[in-house]
Amino acid sequence: MKISLEKAKQICTKSQYGEATWWELVQLNVYLLFSKECAEFSSKNKKLTSLCERAGLDTLSEDDKDDMKKKLKKHL
Amino acid sequence: MAAYKLNPDHWVDLYADYLFNYAIARVSDAEIAKDLVQETFFAGLKSAKNYKGDAAERTWLIAILKRKVIDHYRKINSNKGKAEVRINYNTSSESEGDWLEEQVADPFSKDGDNTIENEELGLAIEDCISKLPKKQSLVFKMKTIQGMSTEDICNELGINPSNLWVMIHRARTALMGCMNQTWF
Numbered sequence: 666m667k668i669s670l671e672k673a674k675q676i677c678t679k680s681q682y683g684e685a686t687w688w689e690l691v692q693l694n695v696y697l698l699f700s701k702e703c704a705e706f707s708s709k710n711k712k713l714t715s716l717c718e719r720a721g722l723d724t725l726s727e728d729d730k731d732d733m734k735k736k737l738k739k740h741l
Numbered sequence: 742m743a744a745y746k747l748n749p750d751h752w753v754d755l756y757a758d759y760l761f762n763y764a765i766a767r768v769s770d771a772e773i774a775k776d777l778v779q780e781t782f783f784a785g786l787k788s789a790k791n792y793k794g795d796a797a798e799r800t801w802l803i804a805i806l807k808r809k810v811i812d813h814y815r816k817i818n819s820n821k822g823k824a825e826v827r828i829n830y831n832t833s834s835e836s837e838g839d840w841l842e843e844q845v846a847d848p849f850s851k852d853g854d855n856t857i858e859n860e861e862l863g864l865a866i867e868d869c870i871s872k873l874p875k876k877q878s879l880v881f882k883m884k885t886i887q888g889m890s891t892e893d894i895c896n897e898l899g900i901n902p903s904n905l906w907v908m909i910h911r912a913r914t915a916l917m918g919c920m921n922q923t924w925f
Contacts, residue, residue: 710917
């Protein structure tokens with residue numbers, strides 16, 4: 666049942682994507698009761714998720730980037 | 742001869758996403774934004790000899806992109822003569838009797854402020870992502886921005902789920918540190 670702080674933080678990250686298992690969530694919630702550091706990390710982690718959603722980030726696909734590189738190389 | 746050297750070989754890896762986010766916020770079209778980024782790189786190469794090193798490479802490329810965005814709108818507006826302005830009066834029975842003034846933009850609306858703030862936020866996140874190790878940044882983008890499944894990312898990159906979560910965890914921890922002072 667006992668997990669390390671690092672492991673608790675990793676589960677916290679996994680839970681931000683809704684991919685922590687039921688058992689991992691139990692472990693994390695128990696840990697959060699006793700660890701202020703983990704609770705602070707968890708709150709920042711949630712905030713980061715909401716900032717990423719708010720920013721509505723876009724990214725180019727790897728194919729697009731490869732294509733850009735090829736075209737750029739021709740001009741070099 | 743200028744003592745400052747540009748690194749066009751790394752431009753796509755280092756700046757493409759940052760420039761793309763900058764462009765898409767201004768033209769609201771992914772294809773046009775992509776073309777503008779590509780044109781920015783070409784223009785950067787063309788005027789590389791004018792780079793004096795006064796600004797960082799990325800700032801210099803952003804300045805070029807800004808001009809590309811302006812050119813894009815100029816090109817659109819050159820067709821102005823063909824355009825026609827239409828005012829659509831609201832004909833629905835629900836809004837019958839409403840004042841026309843109520844239908845125009847509210848000058849006190851905070852929507853504009855939010856858009857600007859979200860754009861700044863997006864560029865700040867992109868800036869922090871660009872400081873991550875390449876693989877961490879790639880995995881973070883695939884999972885968080887592109888919303889890919891864990892299985893697909895693992896198959897594409899040839900890693901196992903444990904590795905993936907360690908990388909995402911490290912990336913997020915670094916991003917929290919990077920953005921801490923301004924946004925948390």
